[in-house]
Every structure is written in structure tokens, then in C-alpha cells.
Amino acid sequence: MQYSIVGSGNLAHSLAKALNSSGYTPKFIHSRNEKNGRTFAKRFGFTFENDLKNFDHKGFIFLAVNDDQIKAVAGKLPKSEAMICHSSGSVSISAISVKHKRRAVLYPLQSFKTKKTISLRKVPICVEGSDGNTTAEINQLANKLSDSVYQFNSKIRKQIHLSAVIANNFSNHLLKLSFDHLEKFDVDPDILYPLIRSTYRNALKHDPAVLQTGPAKRKDQQVIDEHLRMLKKNRSLQKVYEVLSKSISNSK
Amino acid sequence: MQYSIVGSGNLAHSLAKALNSSGYTPKFIHSRNEKNGRTFAKRFGFTFENDLKNFDHKGFIFLAVNDDQIKAVAGKLPKSEAMICHSSGSVSISAISVKHKRRAVLYPLQSFKTKKTISLRKVPICVEGSDGNTTAEINQLANKLSDSVYQFNSKIRKQIHLSAVIANNFSNHLLKLSFDHLEKFDVDPDILYPLIRSTYRNALKHDPAVLQTGPAKRKDQQVIDEHLRMLKKNRSLQKVYEVLSKSISNSK
Known part of the structure; x- marks a missing residue:
């Protein structure tokens, strides 16, 4: 053919x-x-x-x-x-x-x-x-x-595509943001590799909702506020941090 | 000891x-x-x-x-x-x-x-x-x-911790959001597993900035607007989508 x-x-x-x-x-x-x-x-x-x-x-x-x-x-x-x-x-x-x-x-x-x-x-x-x-x-x-x-059908495929954008494009961008942040302090992003590896390995084995850790999950406002202060010169990342922390805190 | x-x-x-x-x-x-x-x-x-x-x-x-x-x-x-x-x-x-x-x-x-x-x-x-x-x-x-x-020292360790929160906690949350979205349409999140696996594998091999794809990277406003409309009943995810797309579009 x-x-x-x-x-x-x-x-x-x-x-x-x-x-x-x-x-x-x-x-x-x-x-x-x-x-x-x-x-x-x-x-x-x-x-x-x-x-x-x-x-x-x-x-x-x-x-x-x-x-x-x-x-x-x-x-x-x-x-x-x-x-x-x-x-x-x-x-x-x-x-x-x-x-x-x-x-x-x-x-x-x-x-x-x-x-x-x-x-x-x-x-x-x-x-x-x-x-x-x-x-x-x-x-x-x-x-x-x-x-x-x-x-x-096209309607469901579009929803799948939207989910893929969130899982792939957005996650990839977070890794970029995180690497860029480390490089500002002369820390080699390699230090994050084992954590990133376990993040996705675990997410494919367990429910990511159950795996959630971190200040937003614990509603640890003191750490969140300090992180937001640490990002005050990077307004764009500060906004990403704020919105994702809010989304984690509010999610069930 | x-x-x-x-x-x-x-x-x-x-x-x-x-x-x-x-x-x-x-x-x-x-x-x-x-x-x-x-x-x-x-x-x-x-x-x-x-x-x-x-x-x-x-x-x-x-x-x-x-x-x-x-x-x-x-x-x-x-x-x-x-x-x-x-x-x-x-x-x-x-x-x-x-x-x-x-x-x-x-x-x-x-x-x-x-x-x-x-x-x-x-x-x-x-x-x-x-x-x-x-x-x-x-x-x-x-x-x-x-x-x-x-x-x-404590100052640099805090910056590393902040980067880890972005790379791990936030990425994991995006996976949760993406899985939740699929489940709303009765699609098994398993369909995303190969994509997620390649997302992280690639990011550990290449520079995630170079790997970036998707509507925000292409500045494809038509798709972005449609996605925002598709999320109109999920204001929290809509906000996450908006802020991350903006961050991708603006990033070098």
C-alpha cells in the first residue's frame, strides 16, 4: 500500500x-x-x-x-x-x-x-x-x-491532548525552571536527577495524589512565604510557585 | 558509634x-x-x-x-x-x-x-x-x-530545597491534575504513561529547555484559548494552565 x-x-x-x-x-x-x-x-x-x-x-x-x-x-x-x-x-x-x-x-x-x-x-x-x-x-x-x-472521537482526543500538555509540556517546563534556579546559585542541576527519576517512577507506580509531599501539601505557610520571598526577583517563577502551591493546598 | x-x-x-x-x-x-x-x-x-x-x-x-x-x-x-x-x-x-x-x-x-x-x-x-x-x-x-x-551552607541548601519543590512537588501535582482531567472523561490515565516516561527520561538526557514542545512554546494562541475554554469548569486548573503557558511563552 x-x-x-x-x-x-x-x-x-x-x-x-x-x-x-x-x-x-x-x-x-x-x-x-x-x-x-x-x-x-x-x-x-x-x-x-x-x-x-x-x-x-x-x-x-x-x-x-x-x-x-x-x-x-x-x-x-x-x-x-x-x-x-x-x-x-x-x-x-x-x-x-x-x-x-x-x-x-x-x-x-x-x-x-x-x-x-x-x-x-x-x-x-x-x-x-x-x-x-x-x-x-x-x-x-x-x-x-x-x-x-x-x-x-475528536472531542475526547482534544481532552487527552490537553492532559498531555499538562503532564508533558508543563512538567518539562518546571524542570527547566528548577534547573535555571539552581544555576543562578552555581549549583549543578545534576543534584536533582535522582529526585526527578524517583518522581516519575513513583508516579507511574502509585497514585500521584498519594505521593504528594512538600510545604503546600503540609500547608506550611512559613516555608511557602519564605520561598515566595526568595523568588521576589523572578516574578514569573514566583507566580508559578504561588498558583501551584494554591492548587496543591486546595486539592483533595 | x-x-x-x-x-x-x-x-x-x-x-x-x-x-x-x-x-x-x-x-x-x-x-x-x-x-x-x-x-x-x-x-x-x-x-x-x-x-x-x-x-x-x-x-x-x-x-x-x-x-x-x-x-x-x-x-x-x-x-x-x-x-x-x-x-x-x-x-x-x-x-x-x-x-x-x-x-x-x-x-x-x-x-x-x-x-x-x-x-x-x-x-x-x-x-x-x-x-x-x-x-x-x-x-x-x-x-x-x-x-x-x-x-x-543553609542559604544555598534552601535554594536547592526550593528547586526540589518545583521539580518534584509541582511536577507530581501536574501529573495528578492531568490524571484527574482524563478520568473526568472516562479515559484511563495509563494512556499517558509512555509520554510521562519519555518526558523525564529526555529531561535527564537533554536540556529541558531544548525539549519544550506544545501550544505555549509555539505561541499557538488558538489552541491555548480552546484549552482555557475546555477548563472553564475547573477554575483552579485553568489558572495553572494560564500561568504555566505564560511562563513557557515568555521563557528563553
Whole structure:
């Protein structure tokens, strides 16, 4: 079965690697950045195609583009027998024009930032199709890539995406804030590594609500106030500290 | 060398286990909760002692009590040859009365919440002593417990503790918030586990600033606004979302 990809970013790389390994045949690649696109084409065996109008074949066309590009790109693709499939958690399936008969979503629940391709085998994939047959077909494809495939509609997928933003983007940012703070005092952030390792290991084994420790959990206002004073020159982190401490204190 | 402990919580357990294994001899244990204290005494070979006035021996007396109890407990201990040692990141060494000649801090940079004792071997320990000899001695003891011992004064230790609160307590709370959100939509939080695992693994391998993804990093105001709308019935989480997104957008 043939497939094409629009986009040549980190997700496109991981997707192409996984699809090639699963026996799908690369057809066209298009990318706004032609140089990246041509390198990508060479690496994975695609034909670089400048004009989206020529994306006309059976099989699958994956949109691995920014969320705000999905609608425009899908609109430019010609009517064909291909299934048009975007990969965003936060965009509804309805962003793909109904002129395409078979519309789908394949959302890998992972953060694609590091340059190396990520194996999708252990990555949960949420799929959705415009009708029963399409859903069955994208589901079948996803099952070849990953051990964990889930069917959710756009509404629930958006909630999952929101939860992922909280768990991944926000946690990652807290680590950055915490490392930056240590570096201000010439302390090597390495000192936090064992704590961070145990934080997530424990959270995956126990209920994070039960694991909660710290001044906010103990409602130790004296320590909280001292921390807020210590952050008086970093208003942004002070605000983060205040809001999260309040949220911890108020949570059940 | 003899040692005593005041307190019978999770830290006291891990400390007693590690000290016994390192050849230190348990002497007295005192705990406000006498039942817990007596169980603890039996488990680790201490004598339960109700009166702090009787804590009079050579060696070490560890205060594994709440931050706000350190000053009072240290005040009640008799003058002796023992080194009085608290274990808090956020409390200055000066909370221990100067009537005690040898004052110290042994702060294990770890979250002690799960009931099982934690091996201190891989836990960084920050030590401080009231004078050169005391520092050397608490440093020597800490080195028997852990592979990573650091000497920091109270000022820097407090900054490390603040960073640990951000990295551990706040991250853990975000996981709780994210799991709670999913459960509202009947989605099993298990779906987030691979993402969380990679979040922390990556952050320990790369710079978390470089790893940052998501709508706030992309300054994708449309998705941010939609997420804020999706959280309109959860004002507390909405506020957390807003403040962290702002902090990500503004960070370099």
C-alpha cells in the first residue's frame, strides 16, 4: 500500500521510518522547506513533489504539518481514493475538507522534539475515521505501528491532548525552571536527577495524589512565604510557585 | 558509634535502616506517637524513650521531625557530647540551639512518602556543620550512607530545597491534575504513561529547555484559548494552565 507525507519534521521522520518498516511503500513527500524535503525523500525513498495537486494515488496521505496548516493543506490536495489523515491531538477531524471521501486522524501521544526518530511501538496512538470502514482501516494501520491503539472521537482526543500538555509540556517546563534556579546559585542541576527519576517512577507506580509531599501539601505557610520571598526577583517563577502551591493546598 | 532519632516517619525509617547497615548503634528513639515509636524501636533495635531530657550520650542525635518542630525539639534536648543534626532542606542550622556545641544538618534530597524505606545510596545528601570538625564528621557519616555528598551552607541548601519543590512537588501535582482531567472523561490515565516516561527520561538526557514542545512554546494562541475554554469548569486548573503557558511563552 502506498503512502505520502506532507511535512518533514520530527513526526514525519518517525512516521516514515515506522511505515516503511511495516511494509508500506513511500510515494510523495512535500515540504515547505524544499531542501529538508529532498533530504527526507532520499533518506526514506520518497519522490519529492512540489505541487500538492499531484498527490493523487490510492492508500494514505499523512499530514504531518503544524496544527494551523492542516485545513489549508487538506484543501489543496486533490480528490482521490487516498485516505487523508492528520496527526494532531488538538484539531478536529472536520479540519479535513469533506471533498475527501475518506478522512482520518492518527495521533501519536508523544512529544516529537529530539532529532532522532522515535519508535512508535510503545507510543499510544489515537485514531478516528470519517466512517466505519475508514476507522477500521486506519485502526489496522496504527496497529502495525504501535502496541497501543485507541479509538476516540475528536472531542475526547482534544481532552487527552490537553492532559498531555499538562503532564508533558508543563512538567518539562518546571524542570527547566528548577534547573535555571539552581544555576543562578552555581549549583549543578545534576543534584536533582535522582529526585526527578524517583518522581516519575513513583508516579507511574502509585497514585500521584498519594505521593504528594512538600510545604503546600503540609500547608506550611512559613516555608511557602519564605520561598515566595526568595523568588521576589523572578516574578514569573514566583507566580508559578504561588498558583501551584494554591492548587496543591486546595486539592483533595 | 551510638545514634538516636527523634521522629518515626518515613525519613526516620530510611535513616535508621541505612545507619544500622553502616555499623552505627541505635540508642534512643522518641516519637510523639508512642505506638509508632515503640514499633519503630523494636524494628530497628532502639530503646523507646519518652523523655527528651534523657537523650544524653556521645555520637549523633537526628531530628527527623517536621520543620516547625526542629527548634522546639532541639531546645528540649540536654547539653551533651552528641552532635544534634536536623534533616530539613528549608530550615537553617541556626534552628538548633547554640547550647549544643555540635550542630549539623543532613538533608537527603529525596521525597519520603511511600511507606517502604528508601535506600539512601543514590540519594544526594547535603551536609552542614557548626564548625570545621563537626562538618568533617557529619560529612564522613553521610559518605557511609550515600555516594553523593555535598557541603552547602543553609542559604544555598534552601535554594536547592526550593528547586526540589518545583521539580518534584509541582511536577507530581501536574501529573495528578492531568490524571484527574482524563478520568473526568472516562479515559484511563495509563494512556499517558509512555509520554510521562519519555518526558523525564529526555529531561535527564537533554536540556529541558531544548525539549519544550506544545501550544505555549509555539505561541499557538488558538489552541491555548480552546484549552482555557475546555477548563472553564475547573477554575483552579485553568489558572495553572494560564500561568504555566505564560511562563513557557515568555521563557528563553
